[in-house]
Amino acid sequence: MTGAAQVRVLVADDQAMVRGSFRLLVSHAPGTTAVGEAATGAEAVDLARRERPDVVLMDVRMPELDGIEATRRITADPDLDGVRVLILTTFDLDEYVYAALRAGAAGFLLKDARPADVLAAIDVVAAGQALLAPSVTARLVAEFARRPEPGRPPSRVLDGVTDREIEVLGLVARGLSNVEIAEHLRVSLATVKTHVGHLLAKLHARDRAQLVIVAYETGVVASRGTGD
Structure with missing residues (x-):
């Protein structure tokens, strides 16, 4: 800087x-x-x-x-x-x-x-x-994913969010960077940035941290796997 x-x-x-x-x-x-x-x-x-x-x-x-x-x-x-x-x-x-x-x-x-x-x-x-710190994030995400999450908000929070965007949301919640998401999905970095931008707008989220909150509270992380 x-x-x-x-x-x-x-x-x-x-x-x-x-x-x-x-x-x-x-x-x-x-x-x-x-x-x-x-x-x-x-x-x-x-x-x-x-x-x-x-x-x-x-x-x-x-x-x-x-x-x-x-x-x-x-x-x-x-x-x-x-x-x-x-x-x-x-x-x-x-x-x-x-x-x-x-x-x-x-x-x-x-x-x-x-x-x-x-x-x-x-x-x-x-x-x-x-x-x-993706390595730290991954461990914390794994811990939260193992915990029961009673009283999740209705899934309608995700109304209007595409299947691909939900997939990206799950990867964001796992702590992956845009570059890592692009590699995982085999798409361009610009495409990932577009998906993340759409998620921020559709979910009224201020930043990636807020996206992770939505992913946990709607069950995206636990119920929709984000693995290969």
Whole structure:
């Protein structure tokens, strides 16, 4: 991102050492800059409103207000349109990921991710994409797919969505990138982008994270296989 505008990052975590580590990483990397630290969810919301960062690195377990509710308040605030939330998680907190995505998070990242992966994740989210780290996504998706999902909304949510688009939706939910979907379906990248664009419009989804929510809630992942 040399020569481009700096991606402004807010770090929210109740552990000072974790906050400091992420802030140092972001501050010393080309293309990113840290605009503040928050030790609670409430502080994260207040700082987001004051600083208008491009990306918030958000921990889940924090005092006063947890990261999920803080994410919900940030993404629901029309004045913070464009602020993207990247949830920091660990595998023993997998149960929070689904709630975080429903709250409007753009994606999630393991706390023990390599520095290069953290910076790449920030760039991906800042660019308006979602659900990074395919290997992590695949494991989380597999976990959710094994869980019963009572009370799914009626399948009419998918009215107007073509069979091919449903197939693409399932692959998006598995964490595949557009390039990987194109290879899997043996179609062009442009065709995949068109399908994803149609899905976003038809399902009134803000980004790929929201598409994954629809895929889970309508049973696309569990009931319509997406394998070869």
